[in-house]
Amino acid sequence: MPEPSRAETLLPLADDELIVGWRNSEWTGIAPFLEEDVAFSSIAQNEIGHARALYELVAEELGTTADELAYDRAPGDYRCAPLVQLRRMDWAATIARHVLYETADAIRIEALSSSADPAVAGIAARIDREEVYHRMHAEMWLSRLQASDEGRARLDAALDELWPYGLGVLDAEQRPELHGRLEERLSRALPDAAPVERGSHEPELADLLGEMTIVRRSAPAGARW
Amino acid sequence: MSLVWEVFRRERAGAPMQHAGSVVAPDERFAEIYAREQYGRRGESEALWLVPRDAVAEIDEFVDEFDLKYRRVDGYSIKERLKEARERAGTVPG
Numbered sequence: 001m002p003e004p005s006r007a008e009t010l011l012p013l014a015d016d017e018l019i020v021g022w023r024n025s026e027w028t029g030i031a032p033f034l035e036e037d038v039a040f041s042s043i044a045q046n047e048i049g050h051a052r053a054l055y056e057l058v059a060e061e062l063g064t065t066a067d068e069l070a071y072d073r074a075p076g077d078y079r080c081a082p083l084v085q086l087r088r089m090d091w092a093a094t095i096a097r098h099v100l101y102e103t104a105d106a107i108r109i110e111a112l113s114s115s116a117d118p119a120v121a122g123i124a125a126r127i128d129r130e131e132v133y134h135r136m137h138a139e140m141w142l143s144r145l146q147a148s149d150e151g152r153a154r155l156d157a158a159l160d161e162l163w164p165y166g167l168g169v170l171d172a173e174q175r176p177e178l179h180g181r182l183e184e185r186l187s188r189a190l191p192d193a194a195p196v197e198r199g200s201h202e203p204e205l206a207d208l209l210g211e212m213t214i215v216r217r218s219a220p221a222g223a224r225w
Numbered sequence: 226m227s228l229v230w231e232v233f234r235r236e237r238a239g240a241p242m243q244h245a246g247s248v249v250a251p252d253e254r255f256a257e258i259y260a261r262e263q264y265g266r267r268g269e270s271e272a273l274w275l276v277p278r279d280a281v282a283e284i285d286e287f288v289d290e291f292d293l294k295y296r297r298v299d300g301y302s303i304k305e306r307l308k309e310a311r312e313r314a315g316t317v318p319g
Contacts, residue, residue: 033249034249035248035249035250035255035259035263036259038259038262038263039258039259039262042262042266133258133261136254136257136258137258140254140258143254144251
């Protein structure tokens with residue numbers, strides 16, 4: 001079986017990072033308190049930075065540009081997991097997504113770090129060095145919410161809702177690992193549910209893409225900024 | 226309850242720790258994350274120290290009732306006395 005192309009391997013990851021970064025950035029200015037606002041915005045920026053690096057690598061192979069990949073595709077062509085498409089302006093749901101996404105992302109990045117393609121392995125290792133801090137951030141919020149009855153109840157409700165979406169971030173063979181890591185960390189069972197697979201599009205993705213590209217679309221195609 | 230953590234940073238190996246600012250955080254783990262974001266993510270620091278403000282003993286009163294200025298690093302001002310001495314000795318510099 002031939003090795004999958006870089007685009008096949010990296011485009012779903014790039015789209016996930018762009019869209020989760022965009023969703024996280026929706027908390028800028030309205031996070032629960034100021035220090036968190038700075039930290040979560042910074043994480044959002046990192047994710048978008050990872051997306052840029054990944055798009056550049058894919059663009060090289062496809063003979064296009066990172067910007068065109070990020071902004072100019074039809075909504076149906078984005079390959080991001082439904083987990084990152086959801087708009088959830090609730091802090092417990094945001095932390096639940098953050099935990100699900102970062103745990104899944106760690107598994108996927110670990111696998112990519114041993115890719116036979118040195119460019120892919122290299123970018124995975126670089127991304128992982130920043131993701132360490134995202135995981136620390138997710139972990140500290142997880143502990144914080146678990147420490148009170150109200151926090152735990154809200155977190156658990158969000159995890160119940162988002163778990164099938166979390167599964168959809170990974171390929172089928174990596175899902176048992178995600179399930180194991182999360183159940184161990186959360187000390188609770190996760191619902192038995194069918195994954196919400198990559199390739200399906202939540203209604204709010206079109207709104208996000210519309211807003212994300214509004215400035216770019218306001219100028220004639222090929223405009224230089 | 227949130228605490229104020231004073232953040233010190235070292236710009237490069239061998240440099241002294243200097244006060245950088247503070248972060249407000251509910252516990253040490255949050256303080257670490259926030260300090261990294263605010264004082265470390267641009268490569269401006271080689272190391273950070275986090276100190277709960279409560280742990281800092283502050284001294285802000287320095288009594289000097291008898292004007293013992295010879296004990297201070299700036300010491301006496303000898304300008305006037307030097308001038309007088311030079312005049313007496315007839316060695317006022319031109």
